[in-house]
Amino acid sequence: MPTSYDLKGLMKFLARDEWPECFDEVFYDHFGPVLDGGDMDFEDLSxxxxxxxxxxxxxxxxEDFLTQEFEVEGGNIVDEYLKRRGWKENAQAKAYIKALRTSVMSLYEVSEIVPGKSLMARDLIRGGEPIAVSxxxxxxxxxxxxRIAARIVSVMGKNVFAGGLLPFTxxxxxxxFDSLRQVFGKKNTKKLPAIKDEELQAAASMxxxxxxxxxxxxxxxxPSMxxxxxxxxxxxxxxxxxxxxVAxxxxxARxxxxPGLSRENAKFWNWLEEKPKHGAPKRGAPSFDTTMDNGMRVLGNIELKGKFLHLSTNSGERAQKGTTLIKQALGDLVRAPLTEIRTVEQMMAERPARAHEDLEPEIPPExxxxxxxxxxxxxxRETLDQPIGMLGNKTPRQAAKSATGREKVAEWLKYLENQSSRQPNPADPMATxxxxxxxxxxGVFDLRQ
Incomplete structure (x- = not known):
């Protein structure tokens, strides 16, 4: 909790007879599925x-509990506390508690960070212009x-974060977003539906x-992906x-x-699934795949580079299946393949490593x-003309030609900036x-907000 807003009185009020059972209901919404599924107690999470x-x-x-109404005397703990004990709180603390009463948890993208002072936060669920937060x-x-899940509340003219702030990968x-689409009726689209504040408030446990x-x-x-x-x-x-x-x-020609290949240009093909799949992945982890404009999932890419044919996929199973298809089609036109395997972590670290690999440690920092x-x-600069998975296997220049593609390009650039900034030393050349x-x-600078 923010040290400038002492909620000890409100937490002590939670022990009154009518509130513990109400809080248990909210607590279970937030942690029950995890604790039950893992046969754990909350102490195990700690x-x-x-x-x-x-x-x-x-x-x-x-904080979710503070926003809810229950079928007990008083209905809401904040209303009851301020009515009975509000005289004990100073004006700032009382304003903060009142703001929590109507607060809404949402997902924000942060920018323009001034360490120790402020930032700008853009609501990724409800939209609107970024707002300044102290x-x-x-x-x-x-x-x-x-990206962070948080409650932004206005206290005496300033926007501040409440205590429950979670960084989102x-x-x-x-x-x-998958959960929100399922609950609010947009299961077969990547776009989030319009969600009212009271609906989002009720979905805080998600x-x-x-x-x-x-x-x-x-x-x-x-495995998280x-x-x-x-x-x-x-x-x-x-x-x-x-x-x-062989040329x-x-x-x-071969x-x-x-079957299943869609030609993008003279040297590049998308390998597509036979028919669109709907429903959840086989396991419980978040899924990662790219799709074509018609909804077909891309299983991999095939590309001609010099005297090599490259098959790129995101799993061993798909690599094996794709290798079999290529061998059957090409026969003796190609020799035994060589395979390079990289995890997500290795790929994220790959570019910084290459950028540093030829530098001697005694070179002056500047x-x-x-x-x-x-x-x-x-x-x-080379990447701008290469197919990118996050862009539906289009090059950044190709994707930037459409309105939908421009949004994807902006998300891709934000991802690059975010990963580059995550160096232990802020003066690292990658971070600067x-x-x-x-x-x-x-041509997407207008989306950099």
Missing amino acids: DILGEVWAMTLWGCAF EGTATKTLKQWD PQATDAL FTLSWLFDTLERAMGL QNADGDELVFHDVRFPFAPG QKDIA VSTI IAEQVVHQVMDRQY YSFEWMWREL
């Missing part, structure tokens, strides 16, 4: 996640474009559960060397006969920064790199 996160989670449930603690650790975000499932999977060493087939997300690049004397046109930035400029030129070159 052991796994640490006491600080356990208290933050308890705070999320408590914040002293979280701003010291948050990075540009981080892309996987937790996807899980939350934020806690989405965060918990994602965090526990990573904390306990379980999978594709729509339920396969663990592990990226495979299968390279088929051409047999002597790209010979390979392209590849075009493989020279090292210049060299790293030049390397990144070159790599990212500016992506502004990419926003302007792709």
